[in-house]
Amino acid sequence: MSSPDPPSPAVETVRIWDPLLRLFHWALAATVVLAWGLGKFGPDIMTLHFYAGYAVIGLLAFRLLWALVGPRPARFSSFVYRPREILAYAAEAWRPRPSYWRGHNPLGGLFIVVLIAVLALQALTGLVADPDDFVNVGPLAASVPSWVSGSAPGWHELLGNLTLGLVALHLGAIAFYKLWKHEDLIRPMLTGRKTVRRG
Amino acid sequence: MRRVLLAPLMAALPAAAMAADAEHVVEARKGYFSLVALEFGPLAAMAKGEMPYDAAAAKAHASDLVTLTKYDPSDLYAPGTSADDVKGTAAKAAIWQDAEGFQAKGMAFFEAVAALEPAAGAGQKELAAAVGKVGGTCKSCHDDFRVKR
Numbered sequence: 001m002s003s004p005d006p007p008s009p010a011v012e013t014v015r016i017w018d019p020l021l022r023l024f025h026w027a028l029a030a031t032v033v034l035a036w037g038l039g040k041f042g043p044d045i046m047t048l049h050f051y052a053g054y055a056v057i058g059l060l061a062f063r064l065l066w067a068l069v070g071p072r073p074a075r076f077s078s079f080v081y082r083p084r085e086i087l088a089y090a091a092e093a094w095r096p097r098p099s100y101w102r103g104h105n106p107l108g109g110l111f112i113v114v115l116i117a118v119l120a121l122q123a124l125t126g127l128v129a130d131p132d133d134f135v136n137v138g139p140l141a142a143s144v145p146s147w148v149s150g151s152a153p154g155w156h157e158l159l160g161n162l163t164l165g166l167v168a169l170h171l172g173a174i175a176f177y178k179l180w181k182h183e184d185l186i187r188p189m190l191t192g193r194k195t196v197r198r199g
Numbered sequence: 200m201r202r203v204l205l206a207p208l209m210a211a212l213p214a215a216a217m218a219a220d221a222e223h224v225v226e227a228r229k230g231y232f233s234l235v236a237l238e239f240g241p242l243a244a245m246a247k248g249e250m251p252y253d254a255a256a257a258k259a260h261a262s263d264l265v266t267l268t269k270y271d272p273s274d275l276y277a278p279g280t281s282a283d284d285v286k287g288t289a290a291k292a293a294i295w296q297d298a299e300g301f302q303a304k305g306m307a308f309f310e311a312v313a314a315l316e317p318a319a320g321a322g323q324k325e326l327a328a329a330v331g332k333v334g335g336t337c338k339s340c341h342d343d344f345r346v347k348r
Contacts, residue, residue: 044335131341132236134243135334154347 010198011100017192018071024062025189031055032119032167036160046136057123060116073102079109086110098183100197111173115166118159125156221280225288228275231267238263239333242315245323246330252323261312261319268309276301282346289346297343304340311336 017025035052042049067076081089089106099105104112130141130149141149177183188194238260244250245257279285281292294301311333318329 044338045331046338131338133334133337133341134236134239135246135331136338151348157347 011195012198013193013195015192016073016103016188016194016196018074019192020062021066021070021074022189022192024059024066028056028059028063031059032163036163039160044136050136053123053126056119060119060123063116073104079104079112081106081109094180096180096182098181098195099177100183100195102196102199108173111166111170115170118162118166122156122159122163125152125159129153129156221277221285222287224275224277224280225285225290228280228288228290231270231272231275234267235264238267239330242319242326242330243334246327248323252326254320254322257319257326258316261316264312265316268312272305289348291344291346294344301340301344304336304344308333308336308340 031052035049035056038046038049038052066074067079072078086106086109093099093105093107101108127138127140128144128149129136129138129152130146131137131153132150138149138152141152144152174185177185241250242257242260242264245252276290276294278295280288281290281295282288283292311329315326315329315333318325
């Protein structure tokens with residue numbers, strides 16, 4: 001085979017994302033969008049928003065468990081990178097060619113950590129929020145000091161906007177990979193199979 | 200000499216008096232909502248099952264709430280008493296900028312309270328539904344007109 005320019009890396013198409021992880025991903029996307037939409041535009045009696053929030057909490061618990069005992073690409077060890085690795089990846093991420101990364105690349109891994117942290121804080125502030133309306137009071141609001149439950153709704157709203165920003169960043173990154181780097185990240189999240197560097 | 204000294208003092212007086220008035224208005228306004236919360240709190244607790252349902256007590260609390268809605272609250276919203284003007288209040292300036300919208304939210308609350316009165320004594324389920332509606336009007340107004348802490 002004549003050597004192309006630039007040399008194409010040795011790649012293979014393998015299953016990277018297991019079925020439960022994929023189900024988790026789409027369920028999280030659906031419940032977060034639902035919770036956000038219901039919180040922003042939903043009924044004033046926020047029962048459905050609460051249920052969507054509980055679903056997000058359950059999914060986050062699954063993801064943390066999966067990061068400990070799940071298949072290799074789902075584990076903490078596969079998406080928590082050193083700052084140096086993240087910077088090194090970021091320095092070359094702009095190049096218009098596929099990453100062929102096996103699982104979460106260092107930037108993507110950083111995003112996962114940030115997203116999980118923000119969603120966990122979002123859930124926590126929701127659970128302890130007391131918005132002074134007697135009907136939309138978080139189930140743990142009575143277990144925290146009133147200055148916490150009183151300020152929680154404000155933080156909850158701020159974190160909701162931050163979550164919206166993170167979702168936009170996520171979609172922007174996928175578009176960037178598709179259009180600029182010619183790497184489809186959506187299909188692997190549907191089928192589980194991704195073309196990656198051999199190794 | 201005395202007149203010369205007094206003149207700036209006199210000029211400063213109305214402003215000082217108004218600030219004191221604004222603080223009093225804020226205090227009274229918070230007192231009003233403390234009364235609302237005092238009466239509505241047990242109803243919400245009964246609605247959620249955190250407190251045993253007591254038809255007589257529920258009726259009494261609902262009737263007190265109705266009494267509170269008979270009070271014309273416009274004095275509680277004197278101009279110059281928003282969170283932008285005075286410390287210790289969460290009243291958004293939007294209350295005065297969008298007086299019509301604010302009044303509509305207030306009316307929704309009054310109407311929900313009116314519906315609460317007959318429901319309160321009718322049973323826990325009826326109470327819970329009516330309490331939910333009142334709480335919804337609290338939220339709806341807080342969303343637009345209350346500063347988030």
